[in-house]
Amino acid sequence: MxxxxxxxxxxxxxxxxxxxxxxxxxxxxxxxxxxxxxxxxxxxxxxxxxxxxxxxxxxxxxxxxxxxxxxFAIPLYKYYNVLKKHAIEILVSVLTGSIVAMFSSAFIAEWMHLDSELVSSLIPRSVTTPIAMNVSQIIGGVPNITAVFVIITGLLGTVIGPLVMKWFHIDNEVARGVLFGTSAHGTGTSKAFELSSLTGTISSISMILAALFTLGVAPMIISLLMH
Known part of the structure; x- marks a missing residue:
């Protein structure tokens, strides 16, 4: 003790x-x-x-x-009207980003000839740590290894995210929030709040949605890979 x-x-x-x-x-x-x-x-x-x-x-x-x-419920309540207005765009964007993240992780892992346990550990890397570790355990991965991948993904997202926004002239706060929340989870959300409260809020809901989508889709991806 x-x-x-x-x-x-x-x-x-x-x-x-x-x-x-x-x-x-x-x-x-x-x-x-x-x-x-x-x-x-x-x-x-x-x-x-x-x-x-x-x-x-x-x-x-x-x-x-x-x-x-x-x-995260506090800023979500504060910007409820904005979230309601852009609900469809946020849902579609986060779902697409989550699926791309999981499939790209799986394909990269397969291409590198990693064993099935590491593949399962890598797939949920783009969502917040507690959810990623739970998903990893469900699909046969190693939660502690997944946590490492999550941290690496978050740090890379905070570095690459601002560059992507600069190159593609992404000035919309909703788009910025979706970018950070979907690709860099909690770390990206922290960075998003540095830009503005609204960007951080959108990032928060994107991170939560990405976690829910991953929780539902990751087992299906593993099932497809096993066949």
Missing amino acids: ITGLLYLLFTLVIYGLSKRLYRVHPKVYLSPLLITPLFLIIVLMWTQVPYETYNLGGQWLSSMLQPATIA
Whole structure:
């Protein structure tokens, strides 16, 4: 119990410090989602602490991810009229993006001759971590590996997203929100809120929809691949 609390506090301290650094220097390579796990990995390897021991405290953070998503209800309520106006565009865009993300992940994994367990771990990489880990477990993947893919996808999305918006002159807040929420889940949503409250809200609903679509479609994709 005490060991778990110590590792939980250690993780929170590292995250808090890295977040403060990111606020002063908002560069993607200084993102708390990148700095925190890298620092933890280095420390655990240096001290030779088994992951199972660290996870006595770390698992509590994973458990808190799911109820934390309830907080997204606040901006959704605030911009309900905008969401209602653009509901069809958002639904179609997110569904298309989610299907493309899953199939492209599957094809890349097959092309690289990864085993079935890694293929299943890679498919739900474009949705928020708690949902991705659950989907991974359902379709036969390894949730912890999926979590790594989710973080990588989110970080890449926050780097590539602004470039895509610049190249294709995407100025519409709804379009920007859909882009970030569908392609970079929670990390992208955090970046979207930096642009505007509306963009962040659209990103939030896109992220949630992408998670629901993935939850429903991923098992079917695995079934097709197995045949």
